[in-house]
Amino acid sequence: MTILKTAGLTKKFGDFAALDGVDIEVGKGEVYGFIGPNGAGKSTTIRVLLGILKATEGQATIFGKDVWKDAVGIHKRVAYVPGDVNLWPNLTGGEVIDLFIKLRGGNNKSRREELIRRFDLDPSKKCRTYSKGNRQKVALVAALSSDADLYILDEPTSGLDPLMERVFQECVREAKAEGKSILLSSHILSEVEQLCDKVAIIRQGKIIEKGTLKELRHLTGTMLLVETKEPMPNLAEVKGVQGIEQKDGALSFQVDQEELDHVVRYVSGFGIIRMESAPPTLEELFMRHYEGTGTGGAL
Amino acid sequence: MTNQLFSGTGSLSRFILRRDRIRIPIWILSFVFATVATAVAFIGLYENAQERQAIASTMGNPAMTAMVGPGYGLANYTSGAMMAHQMLLMTAVVVGLMSVLLVIRHTRTDEEEGRIEMVRSLPVGRLSNVAATLLVLFLVNIVLAILTGVSLYALNIESMELEGSLLYGAALGATGMIFASLTAVCAQLSHNARSAMGLSIGILLLAYIVRAIGDVGSEAVAWLSPLGWIVRSEVYVNNIWWPVLMTVGAAVVFGGLAMYLNSIRDLGAGFLPARAGKIHASPLLLSPFGLAFRLQRTGFIAWAISMYVLGASYGSVMGDMESFFADVDLMQDLLVPMEGFSLVEQFVPTLMAVMTIIATIPVLMAVLKVRGEEKNDRIEHVLGRAVSRNRLLGSYLLISLIASFVMISLAGLGLGTVADAVMEEGFDIGMAYQAALAYLPAVWAMIGVAVLLIGWLPKLTGFIWLYLSFSFFVIYLGSLFQLPEWVEKTTPFGYVSAIPxxxxxxxQAIVLTTVAILLIVIGFVGYNKRDIGK
Structure with missing residues (x-):
C-alpha cells in the first residue's frame, strides 16, 4: 500500500528549479532513504510534502490526499523532525515536547517519559541552553512519542553522538516493526544503509537513482580484493573491471555484475592466494554518481 | 599572586575597547548631544525669568517630584537649575542602563558563549576579565562626564557655570560607574546572561522607585538609592560634590565585591540557585494561541504598564497646565481658545493621538511576531502539525486585537485617573476613555495593513513601521508645518473624531473598521496561498 507518492514534483524559486520532476514512493512499513548532498533538494522536497511550500508542478499525496489542500488532515497522522531544529529560547524542552504532541492532537504520556529517558534529555532546561544535539532530541522525542503513521525525518541525527544515534536507530526499527512508514533524509550513508529498505539519490533537484539497496548494487557490481602468486599485468584491459587500486600487496577493483564469471576465471589463472568479495557500500554507490560532476549540490 | 589574578588585564581592556570601538563612542556622543540639545531647547523655550517661574510653580506637586526628583532653587529657577532638575535624573537612569548593557555583554554573555573559557586558557589572570570590563566602563563614564560637563559649559549660558557643568557631567558618570559595579556583582550572582540582565535592570528600576518614594515621603528612604544621592547634588544651585564622590566610592566598593565573588566561583556557575524549568507545559500553552501569547507575555505586560505610566505622566501635568498656559504667551498663540472648552480639554485629542500612535507599536509587534517566527524557522514546527494557516495567523491577530484594546484603554485611563487626582476641579475620566477608544478603528486599520503585508509581501513587512512613523509625523507635526488637509487623510489616524x-x-468609524476587516481578509487569503519560509 502506498503511503506517500510524488509524481513529477517540481518547485521553482524564480527561474531556479530547486526540484525538477521528483518521483518517490513510500509504501506501508517501509523505511525510505533519501540521500544527497546539502542543497540537492532534500529539504525542499520535504517542505513541499508538509504543505509549507507549494509545488510549481506535479503531484504529491500522502495517505492518498493532496499535501497542499489537505495539509491539516494529513498532519494528524504525520510526525516530522526538521534538519535545523530552532526552538523558542525561553521555553523548556519539556514544554516544547508537550506543545508539539498537543498540536498534532495526540497524548501519550508514558511513551514521552520513556523516550526522554532513552535519549537522556533533561526536559527542565530552557531551550536556549541546549546544544544542537539536544534540540534535535527534543524534536525526536516529540515526533516519536506521537502515534503517527508516517515519520518524516530530515537529517535527524546530524548532531547526535554515536550512542544516541544507536538509540535513534532502535526507535526507527521499532516503528518499522509496528508497520509505520518512514521517510529518512540523510547524508550519513551508513545510517541509511543500515535502516532503509529503499533509497533515492537526489542531485540538483533530480532523482538520479532509486530502488532497493539490492537493485542499486546490482547496477554497480561487486568489489573484489585479490592477491595472486603471479602479477596480473593486463587486468585493466579485462572487460568489466574498473577502479583498480593497490592495497597491501593485493589489488582491489570493481567488477560489473554480468562480467563476474568471466573475470574470476581470468584471475584464477594467476594463482589466487587471497580473494575477498563484498557488495559496494552505499558510499561507493553514492560517490560513483557524484565523482567527476563537481560539487553535485544544486546551489 | 597579583600576577595570577590580574595578568593580561591591560590587553583585555584594549581588546574590549577594540570590540566596542563603534558602540562606545555612539553611546557617549548620544548622551553629550542629547544633553546639549536639551539645554539649547530649554533656552529657546523659556526666554525669560518670568516664563521659567511659571513652569517652576508647576514643579512643586508630588507627581513631578516622583518623576524627576525633589525641586530645588525653585525660588530662582534659572536655566541651569531647570536643566539639572528636569533632565539630570532621567539622563542618569539611561547612563545606568548603558552600563548594565555593556557590563553584561563583556561578562556573563561572553561566559555563556564560551569565549571567557578560551581567554582563560591563555596566560590570563582569573579576575582579569571582570577587572578589564570595570576598567573600561569606568573610563567610558569618566570620558562621558568630562565631555558632557565641558560641552555644557561651552554653551556659554549664564546660569551654567563651569563648576556646575562639571558636576552635572560627574553626576552622570558616577551613576554609570555605580551601575557598572552593581551589574558586575549581578553577573556573578546569576547563572546566565539573561537573568543577570534582568536582575541588573530590576535594581536600576528599584533604585528609581525607592528614590521616588523617598523624595515624596521620607528623606531617609531616598538615601537608600544611589539615584537619591545623585539628585541631592543640587547641580547649578548649590553644587554639592560629596554625594557624587560617595557614589564613586560605592562603585569602587561594589567593584571589589564583584571581583571577590568572581574569585570564589567556578566558571559558568552562579550564586543564586538555578531554578529548574517546568518539565511539563501548562495547559494554557498548549495551543497556537497559547504559544503565541506565551512568547510575547513579558513584552505585553511591560508595554501595558508603560502605556499606563505614559498616560499617567501626561495626566500628572494636567493640573498645572491651565495656569501654565495662562502665563506663557507662546502657548496662547499656539492654542486658539474654543468656545465651551477649557484649554486642558482642547489639549486632550493631541495627547490621545500621540499616545495611541505609541500604543500601536506593541499592537503591530504582536501580529508581526508571526513573521519573525517564520524567519527563525520555527513556524514549521507548528504548521508541520495539525494546525491550519488560518488558525496560526488568527492566533497572532487575536493577540494584536486584544493588545489594541488593552494598550489604548490603559493609556486613556492613566491620563484620566491621574489628571482627576491632581486637578482641583477634577477631570472627566469617562471623557478621556472615550477619546482614547475613538482611536481603535484607526489602529485596527493599521493591523489590517500589517496582515495584508504578511499575506502578500512578507519581505516588506517592515514597511508598516515606516507608515506608522509617517502617521506620527503627519498627525503630531502636521499643524505645526502647515501641511495641507489631504496629507492627514493618507493615514487612518486622520479619520478619528477629536473627542471632546x-x-x-x-x-467614519464603521467605514474604517470595514476597511480594516477587508484588509485582514485579503491578507489571510494571501497567507494561505504563499510559500512559508525565509
Missing part, C-alpha cells in the same frame, strides 16, 4: 471637541462620528 467633536462628536463621535459613527459612520
Amino acid at each position: 471637541l467633536e462628536q463621535f462620528d459613527w459612520l
